[in-house]
Amino acid sequence: MKMKSRLLLSSVILVGLSGILNGCSTKETTTADGTEDKVILVGTQNDYPPFAFADENNELTGYDIDVVKEVDKRLDGYTFEFVATPWDSMFLALESNKIQAVADQVAKTPEREEKYLFTDESYFAAETVIVVKSGRTDLQTLEDLEGKKVGALAGDSYTLLLEEHNKKAEKDIILKYSESGTPSEILQDVQNGRVDAYVNDPIMINSVMKKYELDLEVVGNPLVNDQIGIVFKQGEQGEELKALIDTILKELKEDGTLADLSVKWTDGEYIPE
Structure with missing residues (x-):
């Protein structure tokens, strides 16, 4: 196991889109023992x-x-630093090598796997659910959302699910794309009636509901169960990182580290088998 300085272990870079587009794509840093590590910038919200x-x-x-x-x-040989990145800029930053990886609850889908590299090892098993204002009983399924206003973030897996449904539905779900680009804003829109519902992960939903004291509830059965992976740009560097990180994710799963972290943050073990 490598040894690093406290500064490198806790390093976090909070930048806007302009900072991402002007940032360096590759760099190295000197660790506490004098060796050089490649710095991998990891995008996340x-x-x-x-x-x-x-x-x-x-x-x-x-x-x-x-x-x-x-x-x-x-x-060994790498140091990971985090870059706070808006969802709608995440994959642009990855494609332009302003970040070299994404760890942001990105669900594996056939469409995404055609464009990007995902770790074979998933590090979280996520559900997709509908959330509405408490007391509302008419919205339980995707079909119930047809003709209703539903909050959406462009390009995320939850929105893609709704867009795919609209391709075959007789009546469209009315997607209201968020200008702010944050799930918390959309959940507040559900609360105040600007939209009828939102589709997302129940753990995140419950966390935001508690933080903002929102009177919302999850309804119906889960729509989808997703496997979450770390994402890389296609190419030599992405292939190298994928192979290295897959091995470690498997270790973290087998020795119980992922389960412990899941319980710490979600109060449950949501780890794929």
Whole structure:
């Protein structure tokens, strides 16, 4: 196991899109023992609790952050630093090599796997559910959402699910794309009636509901069960990182580290078999 300085272990970079587009694509850093590590910039959101969010000190924390930090501890030759990145800029930053990996509860889908590299080892098993204002009983399924206004973030797996449904539905779900780009804003729109519902992960939903004291509830059965992986750009560097990180994710799964982190952040073990 490598030894690093406290500064490198806790390093978090909070930047906007302009900072991402102007940042360096590759660099090295000197560790406590004098060796050179390649720095891998990992993109993640800063408003997606409990997976990735900014704490009271404006540093990124959460389940996904802790998983990458555990990988970092066990992988010699690399240092991982986090870049707070809006969802709608995430894959642009990856494609332009402003970040070299994404750890942001990204679900594996056939469409995404055609464009990007995912770790074979999933580090979280996520559900997709419908959330509405408490007391509402008419929305339980995707079909129930047809003709209703549903909050959406462009390009995420939950929105893609709704867009795919619309391709074959007689009546479209009316997608209201968020200008802010944050799930918490959409959940507040459900609360105040701007939209009828939102589709996302129940753990994040419950975390935001508690934080903002929202009177919402999850309804119906899970729509989808997703496997979550770390994402890389296609190419030599991505292939190298994927192979290295897959081995470590398997270790973290087998020795119970992922289960412990899942319980810490979600109160349950949501680890794929």
